[in-house]
Amino acid sequence: MRKNWFVLLAVLLVLVAFVFTGCQRQGAAKKVKVKVQQWEIPFLNSLTGPIASIGEFLHWGAERAAKEINEAGGISGKPVKVIGVDTALDPQKGVVEMGKIVQTALVALGPVPEPVIMAAMPIAVENEMMSFTATTSLEYAEKFFPWSISWFPKTEDRLPPLVTAWAELNPEMKSVVQFVGNYGPWPGMVAAHKVGLEKLSLKALNNVEVPADAVTFGPLVVKALEQKPDGIIIACWPEKAAKLVQELKSRGWKNMGRILLFSSADDASLYSTGGASLNGAIIYNYINVDVDTPRWNAFKEAYAADHNGMQPPSLSTNYYDAVYMIKEAMEKTGVTGDPKKLKEERKKIAAYVADVKNFQGLLFNWDMAGGVPTNKPTYLFEIQDGMKKLVKEIRE
Amino acid sequence: MEVLVAQVINGLSLGSIYVLLVTGFNLLLLAAMIIHFAYPQVVVFSMYIAWVVLRYTGNSVPLAVLAAVGASVAINLASAPLFQKIMKNREEVDINSTMVVSMGIGMIITDVLSHGFNKGLPISFPRQLVGDVALFRFGLISLLSGQAASLAVGVLAVSGVFLLLYKTRPGRAFRAIAEDPNGARLVGIPLLSTGLQSYALSGILGGLIAVLLALMLGYASPGLGEQVAHKVLAVSIIAGLGNLPGGLVVGLALGILEALAQGYLPGSWSNAIAFIVLLGVILVKPRGLFGLKL
């Protein structure tokens, strides 16, 4: 009887060794040589699964940056490669992949999105490796400082001026109702919106929570309209945001300028669901697609060529900028890629980016202070036929 | 009062979606003895096919309807041999096997939609075809054309399927095969063709439901089927598996309950509340409110 157990245990161990060999084989392919021939930056991303469409353009941005850098001579003369590591939004996969990455990588991009960040970032922190969480809010990123970095300033600092600016465009508004999806940092963003409204003594009516699996939106819109709002702010999933706008219109809402959509709704799903129904609505976000610079124009054209003429979504520049920031950090701190100096060089990169000054991003320059960006602009846009027209730029 | 009436109308509209899906689900259950957990995903797939046809035919509605029906029938017929093969005991619903197989089919459909259509983004149907014209509006109370159509068709579908299965010869043949194939063979019912007819009929209903949902919702996404699948199963079980009139009552009741919960309580609790009520009912009456009809 005991022997049966031993034999079965042996079979199990053989299976494990087989899979481990697979892991090692993959790991062996990524071993860093003493002389770096190529910089490899792993990007822990959701390339498949529910947010694959977002993961795709994030990866596109990072690869675009790598391409440009290589055309200009690389990082310290060596080419750079962004390696997409798919987690499919699965924490179980994310931790194994991060476990592989921290063995040899100097720095990483991602993870994307929040569940994988929660699971995998503690591994990066424990191994003192910087991982650029460039698409999540400060409230998530700061939990992993100094081994992560935030692309966004404090929500309560950034959002109120935005909402105030929108309200100023509609001086006749007296009360506003907010639709909020109960996900991640969104409730916090809605609270910050309220602060912005109160600055102009606007009344923030009772929020209307949008369930994650809402299929029809009549009940929610009736609940909102019952309060007789003058304005609407929508902070929920893009597809649902579009449906809410359509439902509002079908129930007689006329003044589209008094509908404000938040940044996380600015996604291809919003436009593919909402179409022309969104015309006239205002949306806030962090990049201005109408900026006229050669670098940005080239980015836009390349994006349109690869994405059926679409405008780049606002997050598409985040990892583009992240790769350039890594380049700058490596070159400025003299990173060699010597595996013996892995720990030391990881710290150099982390320390540099946390307080980088006048970083030249794709669309604007900004400073970091303790891993938190300062003086980044935000914008209000009007949606017209799936495109965003700049209404106002706001800086803190 | 105005708000209450408005929410009840919204609830009936939402409930009609459940009724339509539960009716198709029950048809397969009664006619083929299978629990097709992924029936909503099949319907959503048909919506996508209709959308593709609309895009490439300049919004030809008849062709889109045909395509949706064709897609639904095709999937049903293709999956028929799978279900029949794994059912061990044809005298009783082998829920474990059929439900698990259908879950696998649902996973495949959802992922194919994520990959193969519109880059995984939601699709929206042309506004001129969507039923968002208000037939009636008084303050917050409004009845949109899509809502009215889906409610009317939902009731008609239940009645039609009920009459078909219980009052016609073909319907009796379907039920006979489902309940006792050997007995059915003995009395001269051709098993293969009749069995396939039952799957095809469910497919036709699925295609029509797809068109109706497109009319009413105006959009679809890869995850839409999964979102409603749990509730469809819940409605069917609460009503009593295979109970058509029960499905109508419970489906509409769930829709109204959800709408009122969303309207009067925090939205994120509406699901939980709806399920708490369903849980209470099922714990007290595990075989359904109106009894099994298998």
Added chain:
Amino acid sequence: MPLPLYYFLAITAINILMSWALYLPYRVAHLHFLTVANMAISGYLSGWLVQGLGVSFWAALPLGFAAGGLIGWVISLFIGEAPTFTVVIVGFTFIYITRTVIENTKAVGATMGMFGLPLVAGSPALHRWTILALLYSLVLVVGFLIHRFEHSRLGRAASAVFVDKDLATSFGVDIAKLGRLLQVFSSTVAGGCGVIYGFLYRSFHLDFFTFHLVGLFMTIIFVGGYATMWGVVVAAPALYGLTLLFPPEVASWRIVIYGAILVAVLVLKPEGFVTRRLVLNLERLLSSQRKKIQ
């Protein structure tokens, strides 16, 4: 120990334990999805106890087991002998309710989640070894208990219930009691797993406990083999390892591949890869080898 190996082993152990938690009630044809809700409830409870009240992990762990068992027991009083689909819906319902409660409870981080759970031992390396030792001890203990169960009267009674409930009842099997026992055991194991799962990641997020887990554990059971406990032991590392080894082009179709494997196995090998006959033959072979050696 290399980190990838650690996480692979740890998560495989969790998947084995959770799949066994689902496997055991399935011996009486109950798909007890309540286990995923148990995982979340006990996990978050332990996180709150440790972070919020400063309770040690070693005190929170048994409380997590107990919470799972208690919830499983209370629910089993109602569904101990309920039809399979009722048990399924109760499980789904609890998953919805649990998620809603957690996302609205600030004390456990609400929608943001819980960060920075402490190490269970002095250093990160010791923490990992402790978690692994704990998990594989649990695998051995639970595996032993299930093995003993299967070779006992209760196990034979469960097999009888699975095949024919009425016949089992006529032989004096108390289905309600047996169902309750298995559900309580299953929920207890799930509760403990939830605690360890969170401390493995050192954080909790609602999206750690989704319907995706239901699909995963079900696939492990049905592909591995639902008639014997060894199917889970084979399928859990294999299916998890597969996802890690897929090349990127194939990985994007991962869900379709899983769905296809599930459907194919159910159709072609309904009992799964590791069948009872295979286990019996292996046991006989090992026994005869042992006799030869002696």
